[in-house]
Amino acid sequence: MDIFLHICCGPCALYPIGVLKAQGMHITGFFYNPNIHPFREYERRVEALEEVARVKDLPIVWDGSGYGLKDWLSSLDGATAQKERCPLCYEMRLERSAKEARDRGFKYYSSTLLYSKYQRHGLIREIGQEKARKFGIEFYYQDFRRGWIEGIEEAVALGIYRQPYCGCIFSESERYAKRIKRLSDRLKERREVL
Numbered sequence: 001m002d003i004f005l006h007i008c009c010g011p012c013a014l015y016p017i018g019v020l021k022a023q024g025m026h027i028t029g030f031f032y033n034p035n036i037h038p039f040r041e042y043e044r045r046v047e048a049l050e051e052v053a054r055v056k057d058l059p060i061v062w063d064g065s066g067y068g069l070k071d072w073l074s075s076l077d078g079a080t081a082q083k084e085r086c087p088l089c090y091e092m093r094l095e096r097s098a099k100e101a102r103d104r105g106f107k108y109y110s111s112t113l114l115y116s117k118y119q120r121h122g123l124i125r126e127i128g129q130e131k132a133r134k135f136g137i138e139f140y141y142q143d144f145r146r147g148w149i150e151g152i153e154e155a156v157a158l159g160i161y162r163q164p165y166c167g168c169i170f171s172e173s174e175r176y177a178k179r180i181k182r183l184s185d186r187l188k189e190r191r192e193v194l
């Protein structure tokens, strides 16, 4: 069976690739993630997936539009809180993945977003299925979260870059919230001294 697999990043792809291959699937990966910022981070994640593709001998379709900061921000329409922006972010990526899968003649598609413990799993499944219906294909659902540790161990063994935050600039600032606070406190104190 052929499957079109949306890949959010190299490390998250390792476990799903192993499982799908063991199930006899022929995988074509698809990298479309305009949510990853800033550019140097986007570039590092592309390089990490290039390495995974080489190690796993996996064909990848790279989205031709490249670094998509502007498109992503305009699709959010001001929604910056996690509960508002993440559904829009899933929508954008899964819609494009389902369309691309249909256009390329695939009957099945899926996403490595189903691997992450930190994503809204149920919502990804729902949106994935909704987009599949829209484009007349099927969303191949699997709970890849059960391989969370296995996937991390493989990424570490391969020396693949593992990112410290989900992807968008908002998730980066949430990830470093404590450091941001400590730094602003320090700067505030200095200002008072001056």
Ligand code: SF4
Residues within 6 Å of the ligand: 035, 036, 082, 085, 086, 089, 090, 166, 167, 168, 170, 171
């Ligand atoms: S936290 Fe992750 S899923 Fe949510 S909007 Fe940012 S990049 Fe997208």
